[in-house]
Amino acid sequence: MAITTNRTTIEGIDQEYPVAGQDNDSQGFRDNFSAIRGSLLQVETDLQDLENTTVKTDTDNDFNGNVIRDASLENVTEEVNVIAGVDSQIDINFTNGHYQSIQVVGNVTLRFALWPETNKVGKIRILIRADGNNRTVNWTTEAGGTIKYGPNFPTPFEVTSAVDPIVLDFWTDDGGQVVYADYVGQFTT
Numbered sequence: 105m106a107i108t109t110n111r112t113t114i115e116g117i118d119q120e121y122p123v124a125g126q127d128n129d130s131q132g133f134r135d136n137f138s139a140i141r142g143s144l145l146q147v148e149t150d151l152q153d154l155e156n157t158t159v160k161t162d163t164d165n166d167f168n169g170n171v172i173r174d175a176s177l178e179n180v181t182e183e184v185n186v187i188a189g190v191d192s193q194i195d196i197n198f199t200n201g202h203y204q205s206i207q208v209v210g211n212v213t214l215r216f217a218l219w220p221e222t223n224k225v226g227k228i229r230i231l232i233r234a235d236g237n238n239r240t241v242n243w244t245t246e247a248g249g250t251i252k253y254g255p256n257f258p259t260p261f262e263v264t265s266a267v268d269p270i271v272l273d274f275w276t277d278d279g280g281q282v283v284y285a286d287y288v289g290q291f292t293t
Contacts, residue, residue, distance in 0.1 A: 198216070
């Protein structure tokens, strides 16, 4: 909204009109009403833009890949994606979150999918348990990518405990063409 320096005209609204004590031309009233209507329509457009494009504190926000810079985070958590009862091949999608808890109830293949684009780092931490039986897990990635395992990564990868989880980290910076795998360890009581 354009405001003049003398504050008498806002987007064509003459704030000094009508002039008290004199006969005022009806065209001035029509002009002012038209300017008021135009200003209100612009305010409506601006408010709708704010409603559609600003961060809200009472709903989820999607930043559509925009960068958040120079931020200080405090008291921030991550969602847990729980996948229970896995007995065949499933996709582990990056878009489902950075922390995924998986229970396998059969020998399975877990395939990584939907990584972020090249030159963006995508990380997934997996907490994996079995159903109390020995279960073999094979790892793969979409589009024929390669998984490079760290020096402590067990081969073959077997999960036995329903209570003591194994924690693993996976990450990529090239859209999943090369996925790095790190065995963090099995956590026991």
